[in-house]
Amino acid sequence: MFSEQTAPTAQGLLTPPSAEPPTFPRVPVSGYLDCSQPFQLGERSFSRQYAHIYAVRLAGMRPGLERCAQSRWGNDIALRKLSELQAGEKCCVVGTLFKAMQLQPSILQDISEEHNLVPQPPLPKYIQPSDELMLEDELQRIKLEGAIDVQRLVTGKGLVALWWHPPFRCWPGLTTCSATGTILAVYGSEQDDGRFLVEDHCFADLPPLLPWNGPSSDRFVLLASGLGLGSVSGEALLSTQLLVDVVTGQLGAEGEQSCAAHITRVILAGNLLSQNTQSRDTINKAKYLTKKTQAASVEAVKMLDEILLQLCTSVPVDVMPGEFDPTNYTLPQQPLHRCMLPLASAYATLRLVTNPYQANLDGVRFLGTSGQNISDIFKYSSMDDYLEILEWTLLAGHISPTAPDTLGCYPFYKSDPFILTECPHVYFCGNAPHFQSKLLQGKEGQRVLLVTVPDFSATQTACLINLRDLTCQPITFSGFGADSED
Amino acid sequence: MADELYLENIDEFVTDQNRVVTYKWLSYTLGVHVNQAKQMLYDYVERKRKENSGAQLHVTYLVAGNLLQNGHVCHKVAVVREDKLEAMKSKLSTITSVHVYSIQKALLKDSSPLYNTDYDIVKTNLQHCSKFSAICCAAAVPRTPRDAPRVPAPAQSPQRHRDPGAAGVLNGHGPPAAKAPPQQHKGIMGMFAAKAASKPQDTPKETKAEAKEAPGVSAASSKAPTKNNIMNNFFGKAAMNKLKASSVPEQPKEEKEVVKPSVAVTEPESSPITVGEKPGKKSESGRIQQKDKKSKTKRADRSDDEEERDPENVKKKRKRIKQLQSDSSDEE
Numbered sequence: 001m002f003s004e005q006t007a008p009t010a011q012g013l014l015t016p017p018s019a020e021p022p023t024f025p026r027v028p029v030s031g032y033l034d035c036s037q038p039f040q041l042g043e044r045s046f047s048r049q050y051a052h053i054y055a056v057r058l059a060g061m062r063p064g065l066e067r068c069a070q071s072r073w074g075n076d077i078a079l080r081k082l083s084e085l086q087a088g089e090k091c092c093v094v095g096t097l098f099k100a101m102q103l104q105p106s107i108l109q110d111i112s113e114e115h116n117l118v119p120q121p122p123l124p125k126y127i128q129p130s131d132e133l134m135l136e137d138e139l140q141r142i143k144l145e146g147a148i149d150v151q152r153l154v155t156g157k158g159l160v161a162l163w164w165h166p167p168f169r170c171w172p173g174l175t176t177c178s179a180t181g182t183i184l185a186v187y188g189s190e191q192d193d194g195r196f197l198v199e200d201h202c203f204a205d206l207p208p209l210l211p212w213n214g215p216s217s218d219r220f221v222l223l224a225s226g227l228g229l230g231s232v233s234g235e236a237l238l239s240t241q242l243l244v245d246v247v248t249g250q251l252g253a254e255g256e257q258s259c260a261a262h263i264t265r266v267i268l269a270g271n272l273l274s275q276n277t278q279s280r281d282t283i284n285k286a287k288y289l290t291k292k293t294q295a296a297s298v299e300a301v302k303m304l305d306e307i308l309l310q311l312c313t314s315v316p317v318d319v320m321p322g323e324f325d326p327t328n329y330t331l332p333q334q335p336l337h338r339c340m341l342p343l344a345s346a347y348a349t350l351r352l353v354t355n356p357y358q359a360n361l362d363g364v365r366f367l368g369t370s371g372q373n374i375s376d377i378f379k380y381s382s383m384d385d386y387l388e389i390l391e392w393t394l395l396a397g398h399i400s401p402t403a404p405d406t407l408g409c410y411p412f413y414k415s416d417p418f419i420l421t422e423c424p425h426v427y428f429c430g431n432a433p434h435f436q437s438k439l440l441q442g443k444e445g446q447r448v449l450l451v452t453v454p455d456f457s458a459t460q461t462a463c464l465i466n467l468r469d470l471t472c473q474p475i476t477f478s479g480f481g482a483d484s485e486d
Numbered sequence: 487m488a489d490e491l492y493l494e495n496i497d498e499f500v501t502d503q504n505r506v507v508t509y510k511w512l513s514y515t516l517g518v519h520v521n522q523a524k525q526m527l528y529d530y531v532e533r534k535r536k537e538n539s540g541a542q543l544h545v546t547y548l549v550a551g552n553l554l555q556n557g558h559v560c561h562k563v564a565v566v567r568e569d570k571l572e573a574m575k576s577k578l579s580t581i582t583s584v585h586v587y588s589i590q591k592a593l594l595k596d597s598s599p600l601y602n603t604d605y606d607i608v609k610t611n612l613q614h615c616s617k618f619s620a621i622c623c624a625a626a627v628p629r630t631p632r633d634a635p636r637v638p639a640p641a642q643s644p645q646r647h648r649d650p651g652a653a654g655v656l657n658g659h660g661p662p663a664a665k666a667p668p669q670q671h672k673g674i675m676g677m678f679a680a681k682a683a684s685k686p687q688d689t690p691k692e693t694k695a696e697a698k699e700a701p702g703v704s705a706a707s708s709k710a711p712t713k714n715n716i717m718n719n720f721f722g723k724a725a726m727n728k729l730k731a732s733s734v735p736e737q738p739k740e741e742k743e744v745v746k747p748s749v750a751v752t753e754p755e756s757s758p759i760t761v762g763e764k765p766g767k768k769s770e771s772g773r774i775q776q777k778d779k780k781s782k783t784k785r786a787d788r789s790d791d792e793e794e795r796d797p798e799n800v801k802k803k804r805k806r807i808k809q810l811q812s813d814s815s816d817e818e
Binding site: 011020021025248249251253309312313343478 | 492509510513519520521522524525526528529532546548550551553558559560561562563564565566567570581582583584585586594596597598600601604605608609612614615616618619620621622623624625626627628629
């Protein structure tokens with residue numbers, strides 16, 4: 001892996017100065033193609049309702065799911081719409097999942113004065129044993145029971161018309177069932193009481209195979225997220241500097257520097273600024289108190305600019321926005337504006353990209369987000385492991401099924417860009433609590449490297465992905481503190 | 487021996503100036519490759535310890551290697567104090583690099599002085615921060631102004647935008663040749679840094695792209711040998727020394743500039759330098775300076791007193807922000 005062949009020269013710099021030390025040229029990028037066009041929004045109009053995105057989602061995923069169902073349960077199973085169901089007949093229905101959750105934050109309850117309720121504080125998880133699952137298609141919905149894990153699955157969607165209010169962060173619905181959900185196929189029969197007894201269910205499974213054009217020699221991509229600039233903690237600052245120094249070839253002995261020259265790209269997956277920069281005081285405090293104060297994010301962005309400048313003079317960098325970065329809130333997040341980074345955007349090596357981000361790097365397809373989709377599913381499902389959730393979204397065929405229900409999303413109406421149409425080779429999510437990685441093999445020969453990129457400000461860990469053999473290695477940085485203990 | 491000069495330099499930095507000398511700081515200060523800087527530090531430590539075993543020297547090292555953690559092989563990069571070096575090395579299954587990170591007189595409690603030293607030296611060398619690094623990237627070239635999509639400048643100050651634009655402005659979209667430090671500070675952020683200091687330093691380096699600036703500067707510098715007080719006012723104390731140093735190489739430059747048809751240039755050459763004209767010239771070159779530098783402030787003409795230019799500009803800028811804010815609150 002990284003630096004295996006460097007051991008011989010490890011102590012090489014513990015000598016008096018020698019002849020002119022070598023400079024290694026950075027391995028050039030042989031092929032880069034930005035495939036994030038579906039995530040780039042041009043003209044934005046918020047006058048539409050969210051019902052459309054569900055309709056296109058179902059329409060887009062139905063053919064694939066029907067194929068999956070047939071391959072799984074036989075070619076002769078009956079594919080029915082909910083309106084065509086007959087009691088007792090075993091059939092397969094494709095629809096969107098909806099999970100009725102009592103604890104789910106609802107704007108209607110919050111503002112309802114009759115109940116005199118205090119708005120619910122944010123919880124780590126909103127699941128409860130009493131949650132119920134429902135399946136909806138274009139016209140109807142039906143309650144599900146049986147061989148289906150209520151806790152594990154994520155909220156489904158509702159086809160009820162949703163009304164969207166711009167100032168609110170959570171999404172109101174005309175009924176309490178506002179959701180986005182996973183499209184799945186269930187096999188079972190309708191009972192007399194009107195519920196659907198599920199015997200088996202299946203998701204879309206891995207998307208179709210994308211041919212592999214990867215490099216034949218070692219090339220690395222560094223994935224880091226959650227730099228968290230602008231926070232009060234100083235420990236992470238030295239680690240960030242060490243990261244920049246390793247990548248730019250300043251740190252390390254000659255062997256390590258020559259290895260670092262094989263890093264062809266750096267991808268920063270969101271949360272470049274820390275949560276502390278989200279000073280909400282300006283909203284709550286009186287204007288005379290906040291008039292001359294500067295937003296905390298201004299200093300943080302300056303620091304980010306300097307760090308990016310150091311990186312950009314040495315390696316191509318892709319910067320994705322995250323939850324706390326100065327860009328729009330709804331998914332897909334648009335790239336940071338280059339005017340915020342005057343020093344770094346002078347270089348052609350800096351690319352400001354969307355969240356989610358998709359690109360072909362040296363023939364390897366990368367797809368990833370800054371983690372909002374995964375952490376949202378974490379809140380509404382019993383799944384605890386970020387890697388498990390990441391794998392599940394890939395198998396469900398959708399990057400963020402909970403959008404726009406509990407996760408902000410743009411009201412698409414023509415097509416849902418979050419549906420996975422091709423299987424990426426590297427699928428990552430940023431801002432995870434720890435580093436995890438797994439190589440997934442698909443039935444049709446798909447190979448996907450799943451990576452959860454840890455939050456750098458908390459873990460001081462980044463990931464190095466070798467494009468040649470799709471392996472991933474974490475790289476940790478540390479300084480020493482007053483209580484230095486490893 | 488010239489080679490041994492670095493030993494004396496490091497000695498001076500560490501013992502006399504009591505600095506924290508990191509390899510990066512040494513590399514930028516002495517202008518050497520980072521690996522050479524690391525070796526220099528090592529050499530210094532070895533020699534110093536050999537000749538004087540009671541030397542008050544504390545060293546931090548950088549150790550990097552592979553470590554087995556949670557079932558997978560993790561690459562670890564750590565800065566450790568000398569006393570923890572062996573412990574860290576024994577923890578790593580394979581060691582990929584060990585080198586000196588910094589030398590300082592005092593024992594460091596934590597690594598923040600290291601970070602601060604590196605931060606400061608990088609900040610002052612932002613424009614060529616990868617110059618002494620071991621990796622050079624061919625793709626890392628500044629965008630040419632043609633390629634970079636530029637928002638059309640507002641109608642009020644198109645001229646002022648363009649002139650500093652030619653000189654390498656806000657986003658550093660300058661001609662690649664003019665990569666000297668001041669350009670990065672042309673934006674609002676760096677406007678008030680003492681970049682007046684670096685201006686005279688640049689003219690020897692820069693091409694004639696900055697026709698307007700150079701005469702202004704040379705006009706100013708031509709007075710350097712004569713009236714120090716005025717120069718003090720013009721640039722500020724920090725610039726004085728650099729100005730004196732660069733005034734000599736600029737003399738031949740001025741003669742070259744005679745050929746250039748430029749209003750500002752003809753003035754210092756044709757007319758003898760008299761006291762009466764100085765304020766006029768000073769104000770004009772000051773204005774040129776201001777126009778070039780303070781492209782954003784439309785009230786540059788208001789002040790002719792360069793001494794207070796910087797703080798006043800700050801004040802001007804504050805006024806502008808204040809006004810905007812008071813406008814909005816008035817409306818409310």
